[in-house]
Amino acid sequence: MWWDNAVIYQVYLRSFQDSDGDGVGDLPGALSRLEHIAGLGADAVWLSPVYPSPNHDFGYDVSDFTDVDPSFGTLADLDALIVRAHELGLRVLLDFVPCHTSTEHRWFREHPEYYVWADEPANNWRAAFGGSAWGEDSVTGRYYLHSFFPEQADLDWHNPELRAAMGDALRFWVQRGIDGFRLDALDRLMKDRELRDDPPASGPPALPTDPADAVLEHRYSRNSPDVSRALQAIRDAVGDDILLVGEVYLPTGELGPYLEVLDIVFSFDALHAGGDAAELAAAIDSGLRTSGTGWVLSNHDFSRLPTRSGADNARAASLLLLSLPGTAFLFQGDELGMADATPSGPPQDRHGRDGFRMPMRWDESPHAGFTTGTPWLDTANEPVPSVAEQERDPQSTLALVRAAIGVRQRLGSEADLIEARDGAIILEGEDSVVAVNFGDGAASAPPGDHVELAANPGDGDDLTVVPAHGGWVARRDR
Numbered sequence: 001m002w003w004d005n006a007v008i009y010q011v012y013l014r015s016f017q018d019s020d021g022d023g024v025g026d027l028p029g030a031l032s033r034l035e036h037i038a039g040l041g042a043d044a045v046w047l048s049p050v051y052p053s054p055n056h057d058f059g060y061d062v063s064d065f066t067d068v069d070p071s072f073g074t075l076a077d078l079d080a081l082i083v084r085a086h087e088l089g090l091r092v093l094l095d096f097v098p099c100h101t102s103t104e105h106r107w108f109r110e111h112p113e114y115y116v117w118a119d120e121p122a123n124n125w126r127a128a129f130g131g132s133a134w135g136e137d138s139v140t141g142r143y144y145l146h147s148f149f150p151e152q153a154d155l156d157w158h159n160p161e162l163r164a165a166m167g168d169a170l171r172f173w174v175q176r177g178i179d180g181f182r183l184d185a186l187d188r189l190m191k192d193r194e195l196r197d198d199p200p201a202s203g204p205p206a207l208p209t210d211p212a213d214a215v216l217e218h219r220y221s222r223n224s225p226d227v228s229r230a231l232q233a234i235r236d237a238v239g240d241d242i243l244l245v246g247e248v249y250l251p252t253g254e255l256g257p258y259l260e261v262l263d264i265v266f267s268f269d270a271l272h273a274g275g276d277a278a279e280l281a282a283a284i285d286s287g288l289r290t291s292g293t294g295w296v297l298s299n300h301d302f303s304r305l306p307t308r309s310g311a312d313n314a315r316a317a318s319l320l321l322l323s324l325p326g327t328a329f330l331f332q333g334d335e336l337g338m339a340d341a342t343p344s345g346p347p348q349d350r351h352g353r354d355g356f357r358m359p360m361r362w363d364e365s366p367h368a369g370f371t372t373g374t375p376w377l378d379t380a381n382e383p384v385p386s387v388a389e390q391e392r393d394p395q396s397t398l399a400l401v402r403a404a405i406g407v408r409q410r411l412g413s414e415a416d417l418i419e420a421r422d423g424a425i426i427l428e429g430e431d432s433v434v435a436v437n438f439g440d441g442a443a444s445a446p447p448g449d450h451v452e453l454a455a456n457p458g459d460g461d462d463l464t465v466v467p468a469h470g471g472w473v474a475r476r477d478r
C-alpha cells in the first residue's frame with residue numbers, strides 16, 4: 001500500500017501558517033506551504049483536528065464532526081487544500097476524535113444516550129489530565145464520563161446508533177477526498193460495560209502517565225477486550241483503501257488487537273525512549289517485529305526529540321528513526337530540529353503542552369513569517385534557525401532530514417537489529433547498515449561499503465567506527 005515505508009508530516013494547524021493575521025494558523029496558510037512538505041519528500045500530510053471546537057483542548061473537543069472551525073477557514077478551503085495536496089502527490093489525513101465530543105456538541109443534550117452516564121461517580125477511574133473521570137452535569141445533576149478534560153464527554157461505542165452516527169461523519173470526509181485518518185485516543189474508546197473499579201497498580205506504568213493516574217492498573221478504564229467491535233465499525237464505514245492510523249497509548253507488545261483492524265499504530269515505546277540507547281533498541285526491536293509500526297520523532301503532546309534525546313544525539317536519533325522500515329511521522333518543526341521552547345505569554349494549554357506547539361519558523365521576517373499579527377504562542381528563548389536560513393546551510397538539520405527521507409526510499413522494507421550496546425544501535429537491512437551512537441566514546445560497527453548519509457560532518461569517514469553522538473547510513477555491495 002502507499003503508506004508502507006511512507007513519511008507522514010503532521011501539521012498542527014494553529015501553529016503552521018497564518019494567512020489572515022489573526023495569529024492562528026489556518027487552512028489557506030497550510031495550503032500555501034504544501035510545497036515545503038512535498039519538497040521534503042513526504043508522502044502525506046496529517047492535519048490536526050479541523051472541526052469546530054470551543055478549544056478547551058485545541059480541537060480535540062469537537063463540537064461538530066462535519067464542518068471546519070471558522071478560525072481555520074471553510075469547508076471550501078479544506079477542499080482546495082485536498083486538491084492542491086493531491087496535485088503535489090501528497091495524501092491528506094484528518095485527525096478524527098472518536099472517543100469523546102465537546103460538551104458543547106449538540107449530541108450532548110439531544111442524544112444523551114450516546115454518552116456514558118451514572119447517578120453518582122460510578123467508579124475510581126481517573127482522567128488522563130488529572131482528577132476523577134466523572135464530571136457533574138449542571139443541567140441534570142447526573143455524572144458523565146470524561147477520560148480527558150471535563151469539557152470532553154466520552155462517547156458510548158457500545159451503542160449501535162452512536163456507531164452509525166460516527167460512521168456517517170467518517171464517510172462525509174471520505175467523500176470529500178480524504179485519504180486516511182489518524183484516530184485519537186483509541187485505548188480509551190471502549191469502556192468496560194460494568195464500569196468496574198480499576199485495581200491498584202502493582203508496578204510502575206509501562207508508559208509515562210499522570211502520577212495520580214499511575215496508582216491504578218488500567219484494567220477496566222482502558223484497552224477493553226471488545227475494542228475491535230468499535231474499530232471494525234470505523235473500518236466498515238471507510239472501506240479498506242483508507243489509511244487508518246491509531247493513537248493507542250500502550251506498549252508495542254499490546255497493540256496486536258488494534259493492528260488486526262488498523263493499518264498503522266504509533267510506537268510510543270520508541271518515542272519515550274529518548275536518548276537511552278538500550279531502551280530505544282528494545283523499542284525498535286519490538287516495533288520491527290510488529291507489522292504496522294509507526295515511528296514518531298515528535299508530536300504535539302510530548303517533549304520534542306532534541307529535548308528527549310539530548311541535543312547532542314538529536315541528529316543521530318532523527319537519522320535512525322527516519323531510516324527504519326515502517327511508516328515515519330514527522331511533526332512540523334522536526335525538520336528544523338525544534339526543541340521544547342519556553343512560551344513567553346500566559347499558558348494556553350491547561351496540560352502544559354504549549355512548549356511543544358510553537359509556531360513554525362519560515363523566514364527572517366517578524367514572527368518568522370508565521371503571522372503578520374500577534375502569534376497565539378510565542379517563544380521566550382532562542383529559536384532554531386528558520387526554514388529559509390537552513391535552506392542556505394548544507395549542514396543544517398533541514399538538509400539532513402531531507403536527505404534521510406531520500407535515502408529511506410532506497411532502503412529496503414526489512415531490517416534487523418544486530419547490535420545494541422554501549423550507546424550504539426546498529427541495524428542491517430537488505431543491502432544497508434544503519435549505525436548510531438548515543439555514547440560519549442566511539443563504537444565499532446560492521447562495515448558498509450559506501451556512506452550514503454552521515455548525521456554529522458565526518459561521521460561516515462571510517463565505516464568501521466560510529467563516532468560519539470554520531471551515526472551514518474551505509475550501502476553494501478551485494
Ligand code: GLC
Nearest residue numbers: 057060097148184185300301
Ligand atoms: C490525544 C491527543 C491529545 C488530546 C487527547 C484527548 O492524546 O493527541 O492532544 O489532548 O487525545 O483528545
